[in-house]
Amino acid sequence: MAADNAPLSHLVGGQPRGLDVRIAQAAAQALGRPLKVLAFESEYEKESTLGQEVNALLSAGLCDAASGFPLLADDLGPPQRANARTPDYPGAKRKRERPFVPLGTLVAGRAYQAVTLGLVQRTPPPGSAPLSGLAELAQHREMKLGAVTGTLGGTLAIGWRMGALRAQTVSLGQRDDPLALLARSGTAGRPGDAPRTGAPAASAAGAASTSEGGTPIDALLLPLALFDGWALAHPGAALVASPWRKPIGVNLGFVTLQGAVEVRTAIDTVLTQALADGRVARWAAEEGVSWTAPQSPEVSRGFGMAALLAD
Numbered sequence: 001m002a003a004d005n006a007p008l009s010h011l012v013g014g015q016p017r018g019l020d021v022r023i024a025q026a027a028a029q030a031l032g033r034p035l036k037v038l039a040f041e042s043e044y045e046k047e048s049t050l051g052q053e054v055n056a057l058l059s060a061g062l063c064d065a066a067s068g069f070p071l072l073a074d075d076l077g078p079p080q081r082a083n084a085r086t087p088d089y090p091g092a093k094r095k096r097e098r099p100f101v102p103l104g105t106l107v108a109g110r111a112y113q114a115v116t117l118g119l120v121q122r123t124p125p126p127g128s129a130p131l132s133g134l135a136e137l138a139q140h141r142e143m144k145l146g147a148v149t150g151t152l153g154g155t156l157a158i159g160w161r162m163g164a165l166r167a168q169t170v171s172l173g174q175r176d177d178p179l180a181l182l183a184r185s186g187t188a189g190r191p192g193d194a195p196r197t198g199a200p201a202a203s204a205a206g207a208a209s210t211s212e213g214g215t216p217i218d219a220l221l222l223p224l225a226l227f228d229g230w231a232l233a234h235p236g237a238a239l240v241a242s243p244w245r246k247p248i249g250v251n252l253g254f255v256t257l258q259g260a261v262e263v264r265t266a267i268d269t270v271l272t273q274a275l276a277d278g279r280v281a282r283w284a285a286e287e288g289v290s291w292t293a294p295q296s297p298e299v300s301r302g303f304g305m306a307a308l309l310a311d
Helices: 019-031 050-059 134-139 152-162 178-183 201-205 224-233 261-277 279-287 305-309
Strands: 009-012 015-017 066-070 106-122 145-148 169-172 219-223 239-257
Touching: 009 019, 019 066, 019 106, 019 261, 019 279, 050 066, 050 106, 050 239, 106 152, 106 178, 106 224, 106 261, 106 279, 134 152, 145 152, 145 178, 152 169, 152 219, 152 305, 178 219, 178 224, 178 239, 219 224, 224 239, 239 261, 239 305, 261 279
Parallel strands: 145 169, 145 219
Antiparallel strands: 009 015, 066 239, 106 219, 106 239
């Protein structure tokens, strides 16, 4: 499991926590085996990919399954290179001293969550509801939507309904901390406090949070996984995710090597039952995950622009 992928998998006081851990615990119990979590750290490098690093961990016999894996067809099946080094993990040698591991065939288990974009805003006052989605946001032209340039959220903000939100969109830089900007309003007021009557948000409820350039932002369009991790690290922040979700056509799941049939079957059986009886949704809520059920097909070719921009 990734060492710092809260709230799916992370360490709290040296102990593993997160939705992935809950699923793995249930699978280990079904197998009658103790669960041992190997927390690894992956960094983007030209000579390796996440798929190759995970494959190397599995092929080296360091673990039986890996969680939180984007189920993309191009990253599964026979490896695209013969061998790779493992990523960092507790007890690993320095990278240049690690041997290259012959890679095996990577096989997906069942998906347990869809990757989604979402709307985040400051927590509305009692009796008020968060924005229901982009359509409601578009009706209140005084509200400004922040989105990071060069991301899927930025693309959706500019392209939704042929640019219907373009005039309301504030472009944020790659180095900005968008959630900190949104939360920075302090006692000046919250966009959620403003009655949605068409009056400027600043006059109705004080100044909204601002981008680095000084433009107020009232909501953000970004991956909900980013918000979940940030919220876990900032428990006092008065931000909330809208119930609106935009799946991007990618699911997360567990992967194993082709020969690990017993482990993969146990994980799949647990997930099939837990998705049906609501345990996955409950585990996600308890761990702070803005959860969306996996979309069909569970293993995809990735997102398409037309699907991303569609209502």
